[in-house]
Amino acid sequence: xxxxxAMATAVDPSHDLASERSSIESTYELTKYLEYQLKEIKDVYxxxxxPPFNEKDFSPPRPNSTALTLPSAATRxxxxxxxxxxxxxxxxxxxxxxxxxxVRELASSTLCPSLKTSLLHFCTGLDxxxxxxxxxxxxxxxxxxPQSANMRTNAGELKVEGFWILRELQSWLWRSAKDFNRxxxxxRG
Amino acid sequence: MVVLCxxxxxxxxxxxxxxxxxxxxxxxxxxxxxxxxxxxxxxLFWTLNGLRLSSSSYSVVSSSVLSVxxxxxxxxxxxxxxxxxxxxxxxxxxxxxxxxxxMPPEKPVNLTCLSRNTKDLRCRWSVGGLGETHxxxxxxxxxxxxxxxxxxxxxxxxxGEQRYSCYIPHNIAxxxxxxxxVEATNQLGSxxxxxxxxxxxxxxxxxxxxxxxxxxxxxxxxxLTVRWSSPPELKDVLFxxxxxxxxxxxxxxxxxxxxxxGNLTSCRLAGLQPGTVYFVQVRCNPVGIFGSRKAGIWxxxxxxxxxxxxxxxxxxxxxxxxxxxxxxxxxxxxxKQFFGWIRKHAYGCSGMSIKLYDQWRVWLQKSHKxxxxxxxIFWQLDFPF
Numbered sequence: 001x002x003x004x005x006a007m008a009t010a011v012d013p014s015h016d017l018a019s020e021r022s023s024i025e026s027t028y029e030l031t032k033y034l035e036y037q038l039k040e041i042k043d044v045y046x047x048x049x050x051p052p053f054n055e056k057d058f059s060p061p062r063p064n065s066t067a068l069t070l071p072s073a074a075t076r077x078x079x080x081x082x083x084x085x086x087x088x089x090x091x092x093x094x095x096x097x098x099x100x101x102x103v104r105e106l107a108s109s110t111l112c113p114s115l116k117t118s119l120l121h122f123c124t125g126l127d128x129x130x131x132x133x134x135x136x137x138x139x140x141x142x143x144x145x146p147q148s149a150n151m152r153t154n155a156g157e158l159k160v161e162g163f164w165i166l167r168e169l170q171s172w173l174w175r176s177a178k179d180f181n182r183x184x185x186x187x188r189g
Numbered sequence: 190m191v192v193l194c195x196x197x198x199x200x201x202x203x204x205x206x207x208x209x210x211x212x213x214x215x216x217x218x219x220x221x222x223x224x225x226x227x228x229x230x231x232x233l234f235w236t237l238n239g240l241r242l243s244s245s246s247y248s249v250v251s252s253s254v255l256s257v258x259x260x261x262x263x264x265x266x267x268x269x270x271x272x273x274x275x276x277x278x279x280x281x282x283x284x285x286x287x288x289x290x291x292m293p294p295e296k297p298v299n300l301t302c303l304s305r306n307t308k309d310l311r312c313r314w315s316v317g318g319l320g321e322t323h324x325x326x327x328x329x330x331x332x333x334x335x336x337x338x339x340x341x342x343x344x345x346x347x348x349g350e351q352r353y354s355c356y357i358p359h360n361i362a363x364x365x366x367x368x369x370x371v372e373a374t375n376q377l378g379s380x381x382x383x384x385x386x387x388x389x390x391x392x393x394x395x396x397x398x399x400x401x402x403x404x405x406x407x408x409x410x411x412x413l414t415v416r417w418s419s420p421p422e423l424k425d426v427l428f429x430x431x432x433x434x435x436x437x438x439x440x441x442x443x444x445x446x447x448x449x450x451g452n453l454t455s456c457r458l459a460g461l462q463p464g465t466v467y468f469v470q471v472r473c474n475p476v477g478i479f480g481s482r483k484a485g486i487w488x489x490x491x492x493x494x495x496x497x498x499x500x501x502x503x504x505x506x507x508x509x510x511x512x513x514x515x516x517x518x519x520x521x522x523x524x525k526q527f528f529g530w531i532r533k534h535a536y537g538c539s540g541m542s543i544k545l546y547d548q549w550r551v552w553l554q555k556s557h558k559x560x561x562x563x564x565x566i567f568w569q570l571d572f573p574f
Binding site for chain 2: 047048049050051052053055059060061110111112113114159160
């Protein structure tokens with residue numbers, strides 16, 4: 001539905017970007033909703049992994065495979081502030097593209113059926129978010145970054161990889177909310 | 190898909206990776222450090238599922254390899270495997286491995302099946318032995334027609350509470366027995382249940398009877414009539430269906446069952462309490478369907494239908510053959526008074542009661558022979574006065 005709204009708007013320079021701002025607002029709402037959903041799934045998933053993964057201060061080293069393909073949400077404030085609209089959206093688009101594939105992999109290797117279902121359901125939400133971002137970029141006339149290769153870093157699934165995917169996802173959803181707020185304000189001017 | 194549990198190998202590595210072991214067995218695992226780390230094996234420690242393992246079980250194999258030996262392993266604590274982790278002195282994670290500890294499956298047992306209206310087959314079984322294998326175990330239900338060879342696999346398995354069940358939706362053959370069994374497999378072994386041979390007609394159940402209606406019998410305050418029609422799916426072939434009725438008072442949990450309904454589609458309940466609401470249900474048994482010799486399986490009860498008797502006096506038990514007027518309340522009242530008097534005055538008849546009278550009436554219906562039974566036959570009394 002968000003895609004349809006975004007696509008329907010003509011790319012017209014004199015256009016007052018009202019519908020784009022409305023799309024951004026919906027996308028912002030979606031990130032808040034997914035952030036909330038993720039909190040619940042993360043707890044269940046970490047319990048499924050078993051201790052020490054579900055212990056409070058546990059933090060295994062971040063696998064290189066994840067580091068290579070998934071951009072971290074963490075970024076210095078001045079860099080984040082200075083991001084041009086296109087770059088800002090592109091970073092989000094790339095991140096969720098990688099994250100969606102990763103969570104899908106996670107889901108397919110999960111042995112617990114109810115958890116698997118929850119993860120797959122969450123993926124449809126992530127897919128919606130990715131779709132909104134891509135549509136927004138197209139409407140604003142930005143080219144979409146090339147699709148990176150599928151994140152099949154290992155033959156099976158990695159518990160630590162799973163831990164980091166969810167942690168990074170949490171950071172990204174938190175950051176994206178702020179990204180979209182900033183975008184909304186910039187587009188007004 | 191195989192679940193692996195691999196940690197960044199360029200820092201340290203545990204061997205073996207993701208072993209599958211039997212409960213009670215032992216394991217020696219070793220943590221090999223990369224020389225770039227500049228750590229000595231003696232400074233490391235192990236945890237299993239977050240709990241630190243005692244250093245008495247460690248062995249320093251070399252300056253870069255520390256091993257640990259675990260004895261009498263318990264079943265895996267979580268489905269994703271037990272987490273065996275190698276830590277540096279300050280606690281940070283160096284490497285990990287997932288242990289899958291369980292048992293091979295035992296023969297599945299209690300395989301039973303049910304066919305609804307002869308169209309499908311739903312089977313369920315129980316896990317053999319003590320139950321929990323602790324590791325992922327797959328169950329496959331297989332079946333074949335006894336004299337026809339080709340084996341098929343059931344595809345539609347239940348989940349959650351019903352995970353030991355499977356549903357075969359169509360192509361169920363009648364008149365030839367099936368052989369059905371369940372194969373259980375996991376990474377430690379496999380087991381097959383005994384083969385169950387069954388004829389679909391022997392395990393048929395139908396839908397409950399349809400259009401159950403309960404109504405009053407004129408003004409009679411202790412009777413209700415129940416009417417129904419045979420289940421729609423099989424109504425053209427259920428010539429000999431048996432029915433059963435049960436009813437209860439609105440606020441009671443005790444059902445009274447009427448068993449001798451035969452294959453009629455109506456029945457009169459008698460001996461009810463006047464001015465009372467009753468809930469009634471009917472169920473059906475496809476006895477002798479398509480010429481089967483055995484009794485089938487009772488259907489579910491129909492949805493409860495409620496009705497109330499007109500208000501007046503009270504009565505006890507019931508049977509489908511009660512004729513109206515025989516349980517006349519005036520007669521019963523007088524009988525009760527009479528029996529009370531007999532108990533006091535007639536020598537040796539302390540057991541006389543309205544209950545005995547009812548029993549006599551039932552007995553009268555059932556047989557005409559052997560009338561010389563019971564402690565105190567009515568017409569053999571010798572009144573002392």
